[in-house]
Amino acid sequence: MKHLVIEKYGAKLYLMHTKELKDESHFDEHYKSLSIARRKKVDSYMRLEDKRLSLAAGILMKKGLENYGLQEREAVVAYGENGKPYLPEHPSIHFNLSHSGEMVLAVFAEVEAGCDIEKMQDADMELAKRFFSSGEYQYIAGQPEGKKRREAFYRLWTLKESFTKAAGTGFSLPLNSFEIRIMPDGRADVFHDLDVADYQFKEIRLEEYYAAVCFRRPFYF
Numbered sequence: 001m002k003h004l005v006i007e008k009y010g011a012k013l014y015l016m017h018t019k020e021l022k023d024e025s026h027f028d029e030h031y032k033s034l035s036i037a038r039r040k041k042v043d044s045y046m047r048l049e050d051k052r053l054s055l056a057a058g059i060l061m062k063k064g065l066e067n068y069g070l071q072e073r074e075a076v077v078a079y080g081e082n083g084k085p086y087l088p089e090h091p092s093i094h095f096n097l098s099h100s101g102e103m104v105l106a107v108f109a110e111v112e113a114g115c116d117i118e119k120m121q122d123a124d125m126e127l128a129k130r131f132f133s134s135g136e137y138q139y140i141a142g143q144p145e146g147k148k149r150r151e152a153f154y155r156l157w158t159l160k161e162s163f164t165k166a167a168g169t170g171f172s173l174p175l176n177s178f179e180i181r182i183m184p185d186g187r188a189d190v191f192h193d194l195d196v197a198d199y200q201f202k203e204i205r206l207e208e209y210y211a212a213v214c215f216r217r218p219f220y221f
Contacts, residue, residue, distance in 0.1 A: 020056075116157075132156065158210050163180070188212075196219065
């Protein structure tokens with residue numbers, strides 16, 4: 001498990017590879033330490049790979065809550081209108097989870113936050129043309145085929161997904177209704193008509209994965 005601290009917004013990021021759970025005794029030890037709700041979620045999956053991903057998500061949830069003096073076994077998790085999880089008994093604690101391939105990512109922060117991690121494959125240009133803005137599509141298409149284009153596609157994909165999660169809209173917000181732009185200094189910014197909050201990104205590049213975290217800061221924060 002990796003633990004990253006971001007200076008802004010009291011944010012902490014956690015990353016876990018499911019290879020850490022391939023040992024059966026290690027899996028069982030973590031499984032027994034988690035809430036009944038999480039264990040039921042793990043049990044609901046048929047494939048062992050999915051069980052490990054769900055268990056890893058529970059482990060990261062447990063680790064994140066411990067920093068606030070809370071226990072995962074006792075925490076009440078509810079879901080918003082668009083499916084975003086939150087802690088109704090602790091409204092000042094914001095969190096989000098994502099998984100792909102064999103990696104799980106979690107973020108905890110003092111402001112609304114969303115995260116997304118994706119295992120990179122070939123850039124899906126048909127998907128980009130259908131769901132991304134024209135500017136985003138042109139940015140990806142303008143990269144050399146192969147590694148550069150693949151990285152550009154997944155960079156924008158994770159940034160867009162993390163934005164919708166931070167905003168709390170989920171899939172109800174069309175992906176082509178806002179635009180991620182890579183600025184001249186390399187920084188990612190988002191252009192939208194959703195609200196008047198400030199959105200900022202943190203990006204993480206791993207060997208086979210791209211990940212992004214988006215923080216939604218109300219102007220009064």
